Amino acid sequence: MCPVNTTVVVSSVRSGPDRPNTGISVVVGLGSPLVTPTTLADFLLPDGFARPRVHAVINEGRVIGEAGRYAWEAMSQRGERRHTPYATRAPVRDEEPVLLVPGFMAGDGTLALMRRALQQQGLRTYRSHIRANVGCTLDVSAQMEMRLESIAQRRGSKVRIVGHSLGGMLARGVAARRPDLVSGLVTMGSPMLAPGAHHISLSASVATLVRLSRAGLPGMMSEDCVAGACARQSFDQGLAPLADSVDFTAIYSRRDGIVDWRACIDPRAIPLEVRASHVGMALDPRVIAAVTGALRPSVSAVEVDRGEIA
Numbered sequence: 001m002c003p004v005n006t007t008v009v010v011s012s013v014r015s016g017p018d019r020p021n022t023g024i025s026v027v028v029g030l031g032s033p034l035v036t037p038t039t040l041a042d043f044l045l046p047d048g049f050a051r052p053r054v055h056a057v058i059n060e061g062r063v064i065g066e067a068g069r070y071a072w073e074a075m076s077q078r079g080e081r082r083h084t085p086y087a088t089r090a091p092v093r094d095e096e097p098v099l100l101v102p103g104f105m106a107g108d109g110t111l112a113l114m115r116r117a118l119q120q121q122g123l124r125t126y127r128s129h130i131r132a133n134v135g136c137t138l139d140v141s142a143q144m145e146m147r148l149e150s151i152a153q154r155r156g157s158k159v160r161i162v163g164h165s166l167g168g169m170l171a172r173g174v175a176a177r178r179p180d181l182v183s184g185l186v187t188m189g190s191p192m193l194a195p196g197a198h199h200i201s202l203s204a205s206v207a208t209l210v211r212l213s214r215a216g217l218p219g220m221m222s223e224d225c226v227a228g229a230c231a232r233q234s235f236d237q238g239l240a241p242l243a244d245s246v247d248f249t250a251i252y253s254r255r256d257g258i259v260d261w262r263a264c265i266d267p268r269a270i271p272l273e274v275r276a277s278h279v280g281m282a283l284d285p286r287v288i289a290a291v292t293g294a295l296r297p298s299v300s301a302v303e304v305d306r307g308e309i310a
Contacts (some may be wrong), residue, residue: 039207041227044196044235049260052199059257059277066280070113073285077120096183097124097155098295101144103165103189103282105205107131111164113283114291118162121292126151126159133166134209135219137234141170148174148181158183160247160295164282165189165259172266173237175246184247186294188281189256191263192238198259242268249294251287253277270294 045051098118100111108127115125128147133140151159160183163171168190175182191197206226213220224230242248250269252261258278265271272294276284 039210039223039227040196040203041231044194044226044231046194049191049194049197049263051197052257052260054200056257057199057201059255060279062255062277063280063283066276066284069285070117070283074117094123094296095155096157096160097126097151098160098162099126099128099144099148099151099171101128101161101163101167101171102130102133103163103167104202105132105134106164106167107133111162111282114162114288117285117288118292118295123292123295124155128167130167134221136221136225136230137166137170138225138230141174141234141237144170144174145178145181148178152181160184160186162186162291162295163188163190165191165278166195168192169195169238170234172242172248173234173240175248176240176242177237179243179246182246184249184295184297185242185269186249186251186291187264187266187269188251188287188291189253189259189261189264189278190250191259192250192266194260194263195235195238197263199257202258247294247297251281251290251294253281 100108100115100118102108102110107130115127118125126147128144130140130143148159148161159181161171161175163169163186165188168185168187169192171185172187172190172192175185206221209221210223210226213222222230225234248266248269249272250264250266251272251274252264253274253276254261255275256264256278272290274281274284274287274290276287281287
């Protein structure tokens, strides 16, 4: 668990890629009544990246339509199965297991629909056992690594990881550290290049977690996780070199209202653009098709037109 510092330097936050810093560096002590959104360390928002504009979060309203699209496709597939002989309904199972990792403040339940869809495609999926991704990022990474070891030992093979948002960032670090456990990685809306390039509403959530940590509630992100040595270590791990044996696909969306989509395109990854909201990436059938194709790199499972999912 990250230590809770008695003081923390609060770094200024950029309001845009071509604008000067708008915050003021101050020192916050344990006695301070409020940890503001400017708590995030400066290195988490490098030059060239920016927070989405305040109104960009409106794009996340698309998740309603994306959920409807999932429901419609699920009903269609159910109807098709009724007309399929029972003996041929079960898909051929892939040997390699797939671990799904949820995003910030989310748990395994947020990826339940994707997990079900992947299983119907013959993929062996596993939960991360993360109830709520709100703790120290180093602790969550260690938990994920132990989970990978358990799955790999049980199945006798390497594991592929699908990570949403923060889950993808943490998975990227674990994959770099343990190529002996990981054969492939798919990230969805994960701003690995600039974790601080997120909507102001997320900064408010981070500030709340830090205040809870300072109040003594265990299992929450501390100030060190967002502005200290822990933050630095997590950031560096997320950009560490990946072994050539690890397939890597980075899924992103220009319609993302939560993070700067440019920060989601890792130079090491195969970039794949989709038309979805940030939250909707976890359930939009078009994104699920993209994920399925990325998990089976030798099989073309999606139609790609100039890098976009139709």
